[in-house]
Structures are given as C-alpha cells and as structure tokens.
Amino acid sequence: MKNVEHIGIAVKNFSEANALYHKLLGVEPYKTEHVASEGVNTSFFKVGGTKIELLEGVNPESAISKFIEKRGEGIHHIAFEVEDILAEMERLKGEGFTLLNEQPKKGADNKLVCFVHPKSANGVLIELTQEIR
Numbered sequence: 001m002k003n004v005e006h007i008g009i010a011v012k013n014f015s016e017a018n019a020l021y022h023k024l025l026g027v028e029p030y031k032t033e034h035v036a037s038e039g040v041n042t043s044f045f046k047v048g049g050t051k052i053e054l055l056e057g058v059n060p061e062s063a064i065s066k067f068i069e070k071r072g073e074g075i076h077h078i079a080f081e082v083e084d085i086l087a088e089m090e091r092l093k094g095e096g097f098t099l100l101n102e103q104p105k106k107g108a109d110n111k112l113v114c115f116v117h118p119k120s121a122n123g124v125l126i127e128l129t130q131e132i133r
C-alpha cells in the first residue's frame with residue numbers, strides 16, 4: 001500500500017455538496033465523472049497530497065444509494081494507491097481479507113480499483129487504486 005489516494009464521501013445532493021466542499025476546501029473539483037458500472041456520479045477535489053471524492057448514487061441499486069438509505073450521508077470509503085493491484089489483491093487474499101471483486105475493475109479518475117469488504121477491516125470499506133498506465 002502506498003498513500004491514501006482519496007477519501008470517498010457519500011452525498012445526497014451532488015450539486016449542493018460540490019458547492020459546500022468548494023467553500024470548505026477553497027478549491028473547485030478538478031474532475032466530475034459518471035461511473036455507470038457503479039451507478040455513481042463522482043467529483044474529485046485535490047487537497048494537499050490527497051483527494052476528496054464526492055459520490056452520488058444515480059439509481060437505487062447503487063452502493064452509494066444503499067449506503068445513504070441505510071446509514072445516511074458521510075464517509076463511505078478510504079482508497080489507497082497501490083503499485084501493482086493484482087499483486088496487492090493476491091497478498092490480501094493470502095492474508096485472509098475478503099475482496100469484493102475477483103478482478104480489478106475500471107474506476108473513476110483513470111484508475112483500476114478493487115474493494116475490500118468492510119467486515120474484513122474493522123468496519124471500514126477499503127478501496128485499492130492503481131493508475132492506468
């Protein structure tokens with residue numbers, strides 16, 4: 001694992017949340033992106049050496065919609081940058097962590113991603129991200 005690449009925050013009203021985080025962080029999002037496979041709209045704010053990712057569910061089946069339904073808005077996941085996502089997935093499987101996808105999948109912000117079940121990480125949803133080179 002390398003640095004914390006981003007912290008994902010689940011929000012109900014995407015435009016309001018983007019305006020609020022623009023005020024809070026003092027920067028505009030450098031990217032907004034729809035990720036159809038996850039049923040989410042995302043926006044990314046660069047803050048020092050890490051990023052804040054705001055996520056809105058675009059359909060009831062989206063993990064974000066389900067999360068907000070059940071737990072309300074708030075911190076959704078912590079994403080770590082990894083050098084080699086396949087090697088890291090193998091390592092974590094060997095250590096007994098439950099991965100939520102067999103293969104890396106295309107995420108937002110030009111990344112390959114994989115998720116670790118929150119039950120494997122003391123109640124925290126962990127995302128692995130590798131830059132698509």
Ligand SMILES: CC[C@H](C(=O)O)C(=O)SCCNC(=O)CCNC(=O)[C@H](O)C(C)(C)COP(=O)(O)OP(=O)(O)OC[C@H]1O[C@@H](n2cnc3c(N)ncnc32)[C@H](O)[C@@H]1OP(=O)(O)O
Binds near residue numbers: 064077079106125
């Ligand atoms: C990829 C685009 C973008 C990027 O950065 O590139 C993203 O980050 S997309 C982010 C949205 N996508 C995902 O989160 C995909 C992975 N998530 C999942 O597969 C599910 O959300 C899962 C398995 C974590 C939860 O599924 P579901 O909500 O259907 O099941 P439960 O409600 O029964 O949850 C089981 C258990 O886990 C607790 N839970 C759920 N979500 C979270 C969370 N984000 N953080 C911590 N804990 C979570 C939930 O409360 C249940 O616990 P229990 O004690 O049984 O109530």
Ligand SMILES: [Co+2]
Binds near residue numbers: 077
């Ligand atoms: Co993320």
